[in-house]
Amino acid sequence: MNKKAIISFNVMNFIPKIIFLVVVVLSIVFIVKSFVVTDIDIRSAEAYVLINRIIYSPYGIAYYDKSIDRVYPGIIDLANFNTQRLEKAIVPVEHIAAKLSLVNQGKRIFYNEGTYNNLYSMLNVEGGSKEITNELYVLVKDGDKLKSDILHMSVVVK
Amino acid sequence: MQKRGIYRKAQIEHEFYYILAQLLLIVLVGFALFSFVGAISQGTLYNKNYISRDVALIIDTIYASPGDIHYVYPVDISEFIINFKKDNVEVYEELKLYEKMHPSRISYPILVDRNIALENKIVSPDLDINLKYEGFQLKIDKVGDKLIPDKNE
Numbered sequence: 001m002n003k004k005a006i007i008s009f010n011v012m013n014f015i016p017k018i019i020f021l022v023v024v025v026l027s028i029v030f031i032v033k034s035f036v037v038t039d040i041d042i043r044s045a046e047a048y049v050l051i052n053r054i055i056y057s058p059y060g061i062a063y064y065d066k067s068i069d070r071v072y073p074g075i076i077d078l079a080n081f082n083t084q085r086l087e088k089a090i091v092p093v094e095h096i097a098a099k100l101s102l103v104n105q106g107k108r109i110f111y112n113e114g115t116y117n118n119l120y121s122m123l124n125v126e127g128g129s130k131e132i133t134n135e136l137y138v139l140v141k142d143g144d145k146l147k148s149d150i151l152h153m154s155v156v157v158k
Numbered sequence: 159m160q161k162r163g164i165y166r167k168a169q170i171e172h173e174f175y176y177i178l179a180q181l182l183l184i185v186l187v188g189f190a191l192f193s194f195v196g197a198i199s200q201g202t203l204y205n206k207n208y209i210s211r212d213v214a215l216i217i218d219t220i221y222a223s224p225g226d227i228h229y230v231y232p233v234d235i236s237e238f239i240i241n242f243k244k245d246n247v248e249v250y251e252e253l254k255l256y257e258k259m260h261p262s263r264i265s266y267p268i269l270v271d272r273n274i275a276l277e278n279k280i281v282s283p284d285l286d287i288n289l290k291y292e293g294f295q296l297k298i299d300k301v302g303d304k305l306i307p308d309k310n311e
Contacts, residue, residue, distance in 0.1 A: 006169065010176055017180075021187065028191060032198055040204075042211050049215055050269065053222035059273050060222075071224045091245070091270040 047132035047155035050098055054111065055136070055151075059089035061100070061109075063141045076102070076151065078142045086111040095158040103150040105140060119156040129158045202237065206249040206264040209235055213296070214247045214266040220300050221271040230310050231296040239282040240296065242307050245270050276305045283309075 056073050058064040063077040081102065090111060097116035101108040110116055122128035136151045213231065220227055241248040241263075248265040270276070283294045297310035 032195055040207055049218045057222040058224050093267055
């Protein structure tokens, strides 16, 4: 073979090596990147934190005895069960909202009603919001009377 | 005969440069791959994202407590600076990045409680003699109607 033929042969030989090298490099990059986590989904945790805050905080819907500075968990004060109390306690934000209903009493309140309706409409959209629901057996304090009820909670998070 | 000798020498030289070029390519690609993997392993984006969300959720949880609380965040966050703002928590890597409002800061919103005041504060580690950040833990105290974040000494 002459010199030109040898050079051509070597160049031709090099092309599959380059292709193989590219495939291997891209595979390594793809495998490394597939193990890199970029999204942390805390929507469920955030929803439960909000629920617990509404139910157990002295500024929420729970019965709170000021004289002894005690919150009674599991007892809902009907006088506190209103939207204004929730919005007075927690500043409304854009990414989370809640709806609470007392089934037997037939009462319903919202934290961030406008946002709740917007996010609720985005539930079935890809990349939209997520709804977390929960139910609790509670006692409702209406004046001096205690009645049993079911508290249904729905939280939507963007 | 002489012609053949020169031809053989040229061929060896050609082969040598050909192998040298391949070795150089291997070194370059190897260096690039190691740098890429090293950059991924040292990346702090996930850590900042995690810490900002975790601390924001902790603040939301502490807001709900009926009494006083003293909470120490168990994770060592010595590489980061946490800025407790009015309605969110921001996490930075270095003080100078914060000062220049670098986009590498990560923040997450807090559900602000109107009845409890969160102290706006920047909590950052100290530098030791070797100009490395000392390990520190974050503590959050709820005293009455105030929420006070600080370094746990």
